[in-house]
Amino acid sequence: MSRLPWLVAVLWLAVLWPGPTQAAEGKAKRKDIAQNPHGDSGLCSSCHTSAAGGRETLRFGGNVSRLCQSCHDGRRAIREAHVVDVIPSPMLARQIPGDFPLAGGTLTCLTCHDIAQxxxxxxxxxxSGPALLRGGRPRDPLLFCFRCHAPESYRPFNPHDQLEAGKPKTxxxxxxxxxxxxxxxxxRESxxxxxxxxxxxxxxxCHVVAQSHPVAGHMSAAPSADMLQYMSAYEMKAKMRLPLAQLLEIARAAKRMPRSIPLDADGRVTCYSCHNPHEKDLLPEGNPRAVGADSKQATNHRLRIPQGSVCVACHQK
Ligand code: HEC
Ligand code: HEC
Ligand code: HEC
Ligand code: HEC
Ligand code: HEC
Ligand code: HEC
Ligand code: HEC
Ligand code: HEC
Incomplete structure (x- = not known):
């Protein structure tokens, strides 16, 4: 990746927010789901002790993070990964726009989410759309982050550098x-x-690559059932000394999907089908998704399959 383009790309490329399918999937795993008070004017009392509402009637004595986390704990409702209840460092404090309110100097859920809606x-x-974010839906998720985090400090930022002393840099x-x-x-599949x-x-x-990369016709192409079977057989070939015809038979009978070459949520080829975004040793060796993981600085274009043979992982000839 060359130096500046990724920041320019952030500004240029319209990127979709994670869609409702992801929220729905998270939901399916949960058992004890909380009632959704957002968008239901009959549920004021989920957050207020009185139906008329008002700041002084907020539950949890007005401690907003505790109020939100009473449902958003990752089990009853989606958990938020960003830190809250911290006092911003002086450098960051200077960046935070005036329309992102702090509570007593600390960052809360309300700093980013306009719940008053x-x-x-x-x-x-x-x-109600893009997670009630202040300022509405930006063209790109990272643009929202850069309202507070200075892009310059991330320019040499390498997200593929994921381990420190053997531990994941979370x-x-x-x-x-x-x-x-x-x-x-x-x-897990899909x-x-x-x-x-x-x-x-x-x-x-962060990466600017041509629509025709690496060969025209790949981005968002869905492998046929035959191709999937072949991909699965090719993958097994590395481990089992059997003729391809027999492996194809096994893949067909077991309806086995390829495991080391992930497709996107709609079963189509995407960047990470061919490239492994993770650093070597982040995922344990036995995990098929660990295949092809590269070091902090790429030595083999982070290809899941050794260069030269990446095409034959999906194409029979
Ligand atoms: C998801 C939790 C939640 C729900 C549901 C909710 N509120 Fe609120 N409400 C809040 C929070 C948090 C604040 C404080 C907002 C702030 O400080 O910006 C607030 C503030 C208020 C205020 C004071 C606004 C102000 O500008 O001072 C009123 C009035 C109010 N809510 C009424 C209601 C009514 C009426 C309903 C139902 C139609 C309702 N609320 C539903 C969380 C909620
Ligand atoms: C009574 C439980 C409850 C409380 C309290 C609550 N939420 Fe939620 N919230 C939910 C549920 C349920 C959903 C639907 C998504 C899910 O299942 O996780 C949701 C969805 C959301 C969404 C996504 C909305 C959208 O339209 O995309 C945001 C953002 C959110 N909550 C923020 C907050 C914040 C901030 C607070 C505190 C002021 C809060 N919630 C308090 C239960 C709650
Ligand atoms: C309202 C301002 C604001 C926005 C918007 C924001 N952050 Fe933050 N972020 C903070 C503050 C404040 C901290 C606490 C650390 C500090 O003050 O240096 C923090 C800390 C972090 C950290 C932990 C880093 C550390 O030094 O421990 C990460 C990672 C992070 N933010 C990522 C993001 C991402 C990704 C987004 C966009 C989805 C985002 N932030 C949006 C204010 C913000
Ligand atoms: C620094 C800004 C920031 C803070 C603070 C923050 N959020 Fe968010 N939140 C975001 C952004 C950005 C998104 C949407 C994009 C995403 O999920 O990556 C989001 C999405 C959500 C969603 C919807 C997730 C989904 O998949 O639909 C919920 C629920 C939520 N936040 C709840 C909370 C709660 C509860 C708190 C307080 C504990 C909180 N957020 C604090 C920035 C923030
Ligand atoms: C540059 C983007 C990127 C970063 C940074 C990243 N991931 Fe991922 N991760 C992905 C993508 C894309 C997938 C889905 C494809 C796959 O499984 O490789 C994924 C999948 C995963 C999976 C599921 C793999 C499996 O076994 O099924 C795990 C676990 C995971 N990531 C952990 C992490 C951890 C822990 C970190 C931080 C140390 C991290 N990731 C950082 C992009 C990223
Ligand atoms: C069908 C497999 C395949 C897909 C899909 C794919 N790549 Fe590549 N990529 C390759 C191969 C093979 C190379 C090795 C160098 C070459 O032939 O261009 C490569 C090289 C690269 C490089 C390093 C060389 C350069 O051109 O800068 C980057 C960065 C890269 N790919 C990013 C991406 C991104 C981003 C996407 C998704 C938009 C993507 N790739 C999709 C196969 C693929
Ligand atoms: C936040 C910015 C950022 C994001 C997001 C990101 N990358 Fe990277 N990527 C980098 C940087 C910086 C490098 C240079 C480090 C290195 O040498 O590998 C890099 C290197 C690479 C390389 C090696 C390029 C080469 O010259 O061989 C590939 C391939 C790659 N990324 C693929 C991906 C894929 C696939 C994704 C999405 C899953 C992704 N990246 C997401 C910043 C990013
Ligand atoms: C992750 C699986 C995958 C990899 C790896 C892959 N391909 Fe493909 N390829 C596809 C899919 C899916 C299609 C579109 C559907 C089809 O043709 O069956 C396709 C189509 C093609 C086509 C026909 C394009 C068209 O416009 O009709 C050519 C030529 C091709 N690939 C060559 C290559 C070469 C050369 C490589 C190695 C650089 C490669 N493929 C790597 C999955 C892959």
Whole structure:
């Protein structure tokens, strides 16, 4: 990646927010789901002790973070990964725009989310869009971050540098994931991993590559059932000394999907199908998604399959 383009790209490229499918997936995993008070003018008392509302009637003695986290604990409702209840460092404090209120000098949920929109009888129904963010929906998720974090301090920032003394640098994860995923988990088919943007948009925040990269016709192409079967068989070939025809048979019979080459949430080829965004040793060796992980500085273009043979991982000839 060359020096400046990624910042320019941030400004240029319209990137979609993580869509409702991700929230829906998170929801499906939860059992004890809280009632959604946002967008329902009959539920003022979820947050206020009186139906008329008002600042002085806020539950939890007006401690907003505790109020929000009483539902947003990752179980009853989605958890927020960004730190709250901290006093901004002097450098950051100077950056925070005037329309992002602090409470007694500290950052709270309300600094970024304009919940007062929920306090009107004529409020828009939930989901009311881009998470009630102050200033509305920016063109790009990182633009919102840069309202406070100075882009210059991140220019040489390398999100593929993910380990320090063998431990995951969890704040790095948040540039791509809305939460820190557990590294010990097993890959799941068509999981969203709470990525901040779907598919290529995530990478195009920082990387400018041609639409025809690496060969025209790949971005967002969906592999056919035959191709998926072949990809799966090719993957097994590395481990099992069997002829391809037999591996294809196994893949067909077991309806086995490729594991080391992830597709996007809609089953299409995307940047991270070919490139592994994680640093080597972040995911344990046995995890198929660890294949092709590169060091902090790429030595092999972070390709999941050794260069020269990346095409044959999906194409039979
Ligand atoms: C009574 C439980 C409850 C409380 C209290 C609560 N929420 Fe929520 N909130 C929910 C539920 C349920 C959803 C739907 C998403 C989900 O299931 O996680 C939601 C959704 C949201 C969303 C996404 C809305 C959208 O339209 O995309 C935001 C942002 C949010 N809450 C912020 C807050 C903040 C900030 C507070 C504190 C002022 C708060 N919530 C208090 C239950 C609650
Ligand atoms: C309203 C201002 C504001 C916005 C907007 C904002 N942050 Fe922050 N962020 C802070 C403050 C304040 C801290 C606490 C650390 C500090 O003061 O230096 C912080 C800390 C962090 C940290 C921890 C770094 C550390 O030094 O421990 C990360 C990572 C981070 N923010 C990422 C993001 C991302 C990603 C976004 C966009 C989704 C974002 N921030 C949006 C104000 C903001
Ligand atoms: C520094 C800014 C910042 C702070 C502070 C913050 N949020 Fe958020 N929040 C965001 C941004 C940006 C998004 C939307 C994009 C995303 O999920 O990456 C978001 C999204 C959400 C969502 C919707 C998630 C989804 O997937 O639809 C919920 C719920 C939420 N926040 C709750 C909270 C709660 C509760 C707090 C306080 C504990 C809080 N937020 C504090 C910036 C912030
Ligand atoms: C998700 C939690 C939540 C819900 C639901 C909610 N409120 Fe609020 N309300 C708040 C918070 C937090 C504040 C403080 C806002 C601030 O300081 O910016 C507030 C502030 C208020 C205020 C004072 C506004 C001001 O400018 O001083 C009134 C009045 C109010 N709410 C009425 C209502 C009514 C009426 C409803 C139902 C239609 C309602 N609220 C629903 C969280 C909520
Ligand atoms: C540059 C973007 C990026 C960064 C930074 C990043 N990830 Fe990911 N992560 C992804 C993408 C894309 C996927 C989905 C494709 C895959 O599994 O490789 C993913 C998937 C995962 C998975 C699921 C893999 C599996 O076993 O199924 C885990 C676990 C994970 N990330 C952990 C982390 C942790 C921990 C960090 C921080 C140390 C991190 N990631 C930082 C982009 C990123
Ligand atoms: C079908 C596989 C494939 C897909 C999909 C793919 N790449 Fe590549 N990429 C490659 C190969 C192979 C190379 C090795 C050098 C070359 O042939 O251009 C490469 C090289 C790169 C490089 C380093 C060389 C350069 O051109 O700067 C970057 C950065 C890169 N890709 C980013 C991306 C991004 C971002 C996306 C998604 C928009 C993406 N790639 C999608 C296969 C792929
Ligand atoms: C916040 C900015 C940022 C994001 C987001 C990001 N990258 Fe990178 N990427 C970098 C930087 C900085 C480097 C240079 C470090 C290195 O040498 O590998 C890099 C290097 C790479 C390389 C090696 C380039 C080469 O010359 O061989 C590839 C491939 C790559 N990234 C793919 C991805 C993919 C795929 C994603 C999305 C899942 C992604 N990146 C998201 C900043 C980013
Ligand atoms: C992640 C899987 C994957 C990888 C790796 C991959 N391809 Fe493809 N390729 C596809 C898919 C999917 C299509 C579109 C559907 C089809 O043709 O079956 C495609 C289509 C093509 C086409 C036809 C394009 C068109 O416009 O019809 C060519 C030529 C091609 N690939 C060559 C390559 C070369 C050369 C490489 C190595 C640099 C490569 N592919 C790597 C999945 C892949």
């Amino acid at each position: 929920n306090c009107r009888a004529d409020q828009p129904p939930a989901p 704040d790095t994860c948040l540039w791509c994931h809305a939460d820190v995923p557990p590294v010990g988990s097993q890959p 999981a969203s991993y709470e990525l901040r943007a779907p598919g290529a948009a995530l990478c195009r925040n």
